[in-house]
Amino acid sequence: MASLGVAAIALAQELVLHEMVPDLGADEGSALVSSRGAEPAAIVYGGEILRAPTDTALQRDERPMQPTSGSSSAQDLGLRSASFHPDRVTALHGAVPYFEVFTPAITPYKRVTSLDGVALSDNGVPYLVVAHAARERVEVVGPGAQPPDGRERDRFWGSVVLDFSTGREVPLPSVSPESRLLSFRTEPATAMHVERDGAGNFVAVLDAGAAATEVRAIFLTDAPRSFFGFEDGQAFPEVRADALGDEVAPLAASAQRDAETFARELGLSRDMPFGDALSILVRHFRSFEESEEPPPNTGNVFLDLARGMRGVCRHRAYAFVVTAGAIGISSRFVSNEAHAWVEVHLPEHGGWLRVDLGGSAQGLSPRNTDSGPTYQPHLDDPLPRPPEYERAIASARGTSLPGAPDDGASGTSGENGGGGGGSGTGPGAGGAGATTDPAQPLDDPGGAPGPALGPLGASAPRVPLSLTIDHASSAVFRGQSVEVGGSASSAEGVASGLRVEVLLRDRDGSERLLGVTVTDAQGHYHGSFGVPPDTAVGEHTIVARSPGDAHLLAATAE
DSSP, X not given: OHHXXXXXXXXXXXXXXXXXXXXXXTTSOEEEXXXXXXXXXXXXXXXXXXXXXXXXXXXXXXXXXXXXXXXXXXXXXXXXXXXXXXXXXXXXXXXXXXXXXXXXXXXXXXXXXEEOEEEEOTTSOEEEEOSOOOEEEEOBOOTTOOOSSSOOEEEEEEEEEEXXXXXXXXXXXXXXXXXXXXXXXXXXXXXXXXXXXXXXXXXXXXXXXXXXXXXXXXXXXXEEGGGGOBOTTOOOOSSBTTTTGGGSOOOOHHHHHHHHHHHHHTXXXXXXXXHHHHHHHHHHHHTOBOOSSOOOOOSOHHHHHHHHOBOOHHHHHHHHHHHHHHTTOOEEEEEXXXXXXXXXXXXXXXXXXXXXXXXXXXXXXXXXXXXXXXXXXXXXXXXXXXXXXXXHHHHHHHTTOTTOOSSSTTOOOOOOTTSSSTTSOSTTOOOOSOOSOTTSOTTOXXXXXXXOOSXXXXXXXXXXXXXXXXXXXXXXXXXXXXXXXXXXXXXXXXXXXXXXXXXEEOTTSOEEEEEEEXXXXXXXXXXXXXXXXXXXXXXXXXXXXXXXXXXXXXXXXX
């Protein structure tokens, strides 16, 4: 540890204390390098010293977290969605940027939105919501705080810009639903605190009388290591599948009936062993495959997706949560701008377990991922890994994807826009044109993070985008297609390779995604989009929406 001590002293420029962890290895978590203050000078992970973040400038491709809630049909980066409505776009169209805010990097598992309940839309379609919205204050417990239970924890630096210009509450990304705040500071110093709701969503809240616009939050957080997988020899508790059924929000009668019907088709029941039920669920939803052709439309989107076994990560996670809830397994749909997965609550004080269901193996364009090591907990994945899932894992490895695992529950198929975002229909929507190398940023072939763009609040703004609808069918029958086309441009010229989402808005303001297209080299887009057969008869508005990109603001046309 002599070399560690020397490096730590060079960091802090003063006498430094640190935890003595002899022969710290890559699989032994993170140790503190203390500077005798409320915030440690660094943490050690995998033998590397990771300094406390110091940059306050907005980095290239970084966008502030914003108080505005994302819609269930399209979401800009940094927004949290209050709901997720399913769609039938079962393939990933293009590449999606993902900005990492944690060190060690957890790409692509930054938690932005967590949904734990199932509601019913006016047309009878189950969709996901926050069922347990009551919030509690998350106290800053100090960098040396001992775990509240017997589970070991690993530490992570977090650094994110919070934009309070239009609200007093801003979503705060997290590593796990059980994460603690070990230290928390803001630049400029701003009076605020952090709260967490019953679905595991974290939010930064300005204290009474405080005012702010853009603020950089720098914090040390942790997560139970058991959240990422099982230790050798660990097994699921020998309890019923519905052992935690009391914490599952009731489903509407029709959704419960459909989900129970599908659960029976899989051989699931509430009274079977928990581990067996979870394994059956995971095996089925990991066996999905991405497809340009969605499952046949019977008018029941949940059953169509669950039975059809086609889709990217958001389709898998959505149908998983609905099915699991019907048999009393407590789970959540979790997402960010690039990926969606599920979390499952384990009985007998086992805490939450992150379960990746896979998705599309192409298209992730990660940013800010080479500023430190990638988190690899070296734990076992206790759940089935069918061939379809293994193929996706292998494909992700082939793209040199940061965070693509060698094995274990921390693994991902490299899904990015196919989950919370791929088609723009759920939390964290994103996605644009395909790239040759998904591991490289769209605007930086070298893959290196760009320099800071200036002092906080003085970064180069994104350019306004002009989006038009130049032609659209004036009348169409349910179950048929509508032709929509238009263009995208800015003061800098045409906007090519830009994602465009086409939606149908009812008179009550609710929107349904019809499909996704991409602008061509001249900035034009065009598509033929199917109108769902259960669409209400009457007048509707065609809406075109683009989330923009690193250089262009979002825009909507109707």
